[in-house]
Amino acid sequence: MRFIPALALAAAVLLSGAGVASAQENLESLRGKTPINQEARSDNMFRPEKDQEIIPRNFQKQPPLIPHSIKGYNITQNFNKCMDCHSKERAEETGATKVAKSHYLDREDKKLSNISPRRYFCMQCHVPQFDAKPLVENTYKPAAKKGE
């Protein structure tokens, strides 16, 4: 198994070398033109997006994005703030998206009565949105959906 990281690294170096060479001159990184040995000062910090409607998925089975601010929402050992609205008991009242059925399966695909503990950390997959505009245009297109 040891060759895999090395292989991946080699591939990354090769790809980046080939791909970046042309874009390198006019592409500015998120930290601006500040030299690497100085601290970048950002007057224009990224802010969380305001509450919005459900964001369409970009590809099948994409973990849905979080379309609202999650400031002050903590997931601790004691309490999972997300589940305060998104759990199946609470979703109807709060109007939040219910947790998907796949989250009730343990790793042997056995159905549990509630969320599987391995799904506890929501933000491992579901991420909130910030107003950070992409540095380069994204031309990603999802594979055709079923029936298309």
Next chain:
Amino acid sequence: MMSLEKYMPAWVKRIGAVTVLLLFVAGIVFWGSFNWALEATNKEEFCISCHEMKENVFKEYQNTIHYTNRTGVRATCPDCHVPKEWGPKMIRKIQASNEVWHKLLGSVDTPEKFNAKRHELAQHEWDRMKANDSKECRNCHRYDYMDYTEQGNRAARMHPKAFVEGKTCIDCHKGIAHQLPAIDQHIGKQNEGAVEISHGEKPEAKTEEKK
């Protein structure tokens, strides 16, 4: 002075006008100092002069919007935990003598001890706020002055609904300034058997069924 004496009540004549005046001034001084001492115990600095508060609840509160925010308007400890009206404030202050007793006993003098009692302590505050219709929240957050168009989608949807149902702030807004105790959310074994958080809906639903 002779003409004034006619209008003086008998008891003033008996103890003398000067004594009355002195008593009056003494009253002001006494009341003023009493109030000053009371207000001195009603400050954030006083609260966190105990390490019980400073090391536990105050640290958690520093990450929240009531400690630091865009405009710098803050709600400090007494703003939420001590009523503003004189009568309820006196009652709360007398109750607080129990807290002095537990300070002496060292009931919550380590974070471990504090966390062990966190649920009980939180429940006291939830009960108190539920009973007084979240009075301390409403000193600033008046729902009859809320502009729903300025609120986020979720808040604008939930607030009118909750107010119609007769809910109060604390029903939903638990753990906004301090960390919550272990809550059983039916996720794994970690918090199994711990309290379940109420959103004020359970008793509401029961009374409706009875009707």
